[in-house]
Amino acid sequence: MLNNLLYIDPGSGSYLVQVIAAAVLGVAFYFKTFVAWVKSFFGGKKNVSDKEEKINE
């Protein structure tokens, strides 16, 4: 257990950050999949991964 404590801050701030980040990213992921689904439903063959890269940039 000792080594677990070495890199974690005493207030376990990084626990909370990861909990929040994971929740936000989860929602963002569903949103992206939903958008991709809508696009493929209406727009036919659009390359989803290319679009995603552009959004990230």
Next chain:
Amino acid sequence: MEKRTFLTKKRKSMNNLKKHPSSFRDPSGFVFEYEGKLYRQVNKHYADDYDLLLSSGLYDELLKGGKLIAHQALQQNLTGSNDWYVTLLPEQIQFISYPYEWCFDQLKDAALLTLDILQISLKHGMVLKDATPFNVQFVNGKPIFIDTLSFEKYNDAEPWVAYRQFIECFIVPLVLSSYKSTDFIRQLQLNPDGLPTSFAAKLLPFKSRFRLSLFLHIFLPSNISTRKKNASSARHTSFSKQKMLNIVDDLQSLIRTLKPRRLYSVWNNYYEETILSNDYLQAKSILVTKWLNELQGNIAIDIGTNTGAFAVDASRRYKNVIAVDTDELCIDELYKKCKTGRRENILPLWVDITNPTPAIGWANVERAGFISRLNADLVMALAVIHHLVIGSNIRMKQVVDIFKHITNLLLIEFVPEEDPKVAEMLERRADIFDEYNQQHFETSFSEEFNILKKEVIKSSSRVIYLMQKK
């Protein structure tokens, strides 16, 4: 009687054995030097995790991908310690470099490697318990993870234990290098345990808050760490592997999109914009190649390598070439060139030879200085001497002393006072003129070196020397 023999044996072995000064933070084991080789002891404390690393297939998969350093397990307690579980003899690394000597793309590749290893570990039921760039080294042009004891059994109810360390050691310097200046890589020398997110939050432009990944990994933590009281409730919230993978995925895409920002670069167009003629460069290249063809060895270092034209020549004859320059852009270009151009045995490093990396860390010995890590068979100092003596006011004798200290063979170019470049430098430096001439150069170096060869480079007044230490 028996006991005494045991004691003498133990003392004898401890005498030849030196614990590595940087290996004390992790109770799982430590690195020590024995008969010129580096070994790693695994302590009993870490036995279960070490066994799992092997039995889960994680070690094999990482080894196959060239991501983790290979080792040989020895059932020999070399340290005589009661805590001993197994001794590892890892593949020996020729030259240890530190993150603050890397260029942007080296740090970026090291970060991506760490996340890649974390993903593979999760697949095998393990997790990285630490994530510092000091666990990565460059071998054969590629980053490789060297800390075999960084893995532990994964508990999917827990978030990533090394998350904060990863953010502070990789993400913050990379993001600051991307938004502000690559000079922030060097900040790791002052903060080897990482740059706090609050530091980055204050320096980053306002608009960067609206980038989701930066908000989550920099602005959010910086805000939470200043309000620690709210955080303890998070311990009770359970986590999952998918959540962790989402975070890793987001970090990866953030890192991939980061591009270096450089405020200045003096040297990268040296060969294109140089006042030096093409004939000179060609003649120099032919001469250097010809001389190098008669040499060979383990480690060569090219000082002031620029974009590495001569380091490439040396890499054909020397097993390892360390190419250093003061310009981060040059080093970055050379790194990328070596990565794609099959010049894997060149290690480009962002080091200023007039102010080499100091020793840092606990007791000033944890991370060694650049010069004390060097033990070269050959030093190449081509078109460098005038920058040292005229540009940085280093006395000729001091230059001789440092080269004598780090190498046996020296390939050095003297740029005489009538050379247009030197004439330009000397214009306002009449005071240094007495010291800077070929006669003084030769007498100074002859005190410590034998001049084996000497030749004037065609279409210039510059002279190349091959010297051997007396």
